[in-house]
Amino acid sequence: LKGYKLPPGxxxxxxxxxxxxxxxxxxxxxxxPGLLIQYFKDSATAFNGKKKGTIEGKGAANVRISxxxxxxxxxxxxxxxxxxxxxxxxxxxxxxxxxxxxxxxRNIAAGSLSERLxxxxxxxxxxxxxxxxxxxxxxxxxxxxxxxxxxxxxxxxVQFQQLRTLSLQVNDVLQPLFAERxxxxxxFKLEFGFRDSEIILGDEISPDTCRLxxxxxxxRLDKDRFRRDLRRVEEAYQEVxxxxxxx
Ligand code: UDP
Numbered sequence: 001l002k003g004y005k006l007p008p009g010x011x012x013x014x015x016x017x018x019x020x021x022x023x024x025x026x027x028x029x030x031x032x033p034g035l036l037i038q039y040f041k042d043s044a045t046a047f048n049g050k051k052k053g054t055i056e057g058k059g060a061a062n063v064r065i066s067x068x069x070x071x072x073x074x075x076x077x078x079x080x081x082x083x084x085x086x087x088x089x090x091x092x093x094x095x096x097x098x099x100x101x102x103x104x105x106r107n108i109a110a111g112s113l114s115e116r117l118x119x120x121x122x123x124x125x126x127x128x129x130x131x132x133x134x135x136x137x138x139x140x141x142x143x144x145x146x147x148x149x150x151x152x153x154x155x156x157x158v159q160f161q162q163l164r165t166l167s168l169q170v171n172d173v174l175q176p177l178f179a180e181r182x183x184x185x186x187x188f189k190l191e192f193g194f195r196d197s198e199i200i201l202g203d204e205i206s207p208d209t210c211r212l213x214x215x216x217x218x219x220r221l222d223k224d225r226f227r228r229d230l231r232r233v234e235e236a237y238q239e240v241x242x243x244x245x246x247x
Pocket of ligand 1: 113187208
């Protein structure tokens with residue numbers, strides 16, 4: 001068993017069993033109740049798993065990008081599941097009861113929004129839009145209206161508004177942060193869960209889950225390079241990490 005030192009007092013947390021394996025991450029239980037380890041893989045999928053591949057160094061870049069952004073969000077008063085980095089690919093997180101929704105925040109039209117509204121990619125929205133998609137592979141992760149979310153009983157009306165508010169608050173922190181580093185935060189995906197009965201930000205925030213465009217050149221520095229078979233996929237993840245780290 002591998003043990004990791006935990007400050008303060010050098011308490012050790014041990015990795016136990018695989019709890020869940022997704023497309024880009026593995027979650028393990030630990031010997032500390034309420035704490036899990038999230039391992040970031042190099043594997044990538046797109047188009048509902050139809051396209052598969054490996055992006056060298058992606059896991060190591062994403063764990064650091066996510067850790068950095070969660071730390072900034074915590075400082076801004078937004079509660080996250082993040083505790084600390086453990087290894088080059090692992091972070092210690094709170095165990096949450098995940099809500100099966102993807103909250104998408106958009107500042108600029110791209111991807112499925114461009115198709116839905118007939119907007120050209122790159123068109124700035126009047127104000128940020130928050131959408132919710134149902135995390136159900138068998139249904140193809142459909143877009144949900146508020147009343148669908150309530151019908152499904154995933155959250156109540158108050159919690160639905162909290163999800164919206166939290167998503168916009170994350171945007172208010174991240175959009176200027178990326179802008180200062182020459183990156184346009186076009187859109188991104190968040191996932192939330194319950195810790196006790198409180199809504200907490202979970203999952204990851206990385207170029208796998210954000211669209212980031214270079215402000216000067218318009219170059220895409222995110223998973224769209226993989227989706228669209230563009231060159232220099234690995235370099236895009238390293239470039240985002242470099243821009244965040246050099247501050
Ligand atoms: N996204 C994600 N996981 C998903 C779907 C979308 O992380 O399962 C992110 C995606 O990377 C982008 C944003 O959410 O930053 C909006 O994606 P969109 O709805 O435009 O879907 P796409 O065009 O990527 O299929």
